Amino acid sequence: MSVTEMFSYIQGFLSADQDVREDIRKVVQNLEQTAREILTVLQSVHQPSGFKEIPSKCARARELFCTVRTHLAELKTKFPAEQYYRFHEHWRFVLQRLVFLAAFAVYLESEALVTREEAAQILGSRRHVLF
Template identity: 90%
Template structure:
């Protein structure tokens, strides 16, 4: 293999890696947007009239979590499973925030603490590896 071929191979690898990272970033941006919507919705419970609206706010948050499950499914298709730790920094923070929001919804609904399994179910039980690796409840 010549030096030119070697550098062409390396450039191809780096370009492919950048494409994967860009695809992941797009999905993570959608996850972050959904997390912001859920957070904004749930923050309204701290307002004087918010206590009365808890059931409706939690129901709306649950609807938004269905979007999260769809986005998590899309995220899982963007990288090889065996390379999870190579890319996990892209979604680590948003997954922690979503875990908090799931815990907050469960607390508002039932006044109980959430388990990891419940969070995994809310965020998409098929993706428990993604969820479990980022939750330290």
């Protein structure tokens, strides 16, 4: 294998890796947008009339969590499962924020702390882990 062929092979590998990362970034941007929408909805409980609107705000947040589940399902298709830790830095922060928002919504609804299983269920996992 010549040096040119070797560098061509490496360039192809790097280009494919960059394409995967770009696909992941697009889905993560959608997740971040939905997380901002949920945050805006739930933060409105801090307004003077917000306490009265808690049930409707939580219901709206639950609707938006359906969108989150769709985005997470799409994200799972963008990389091989065995390479989770290779790419997880892209969505780690937004996932932490989404778990906080799920916990906040559960607390507003029931004045109880969210469990790991309940948070995973809200975000669309049948197990206590997301991927």
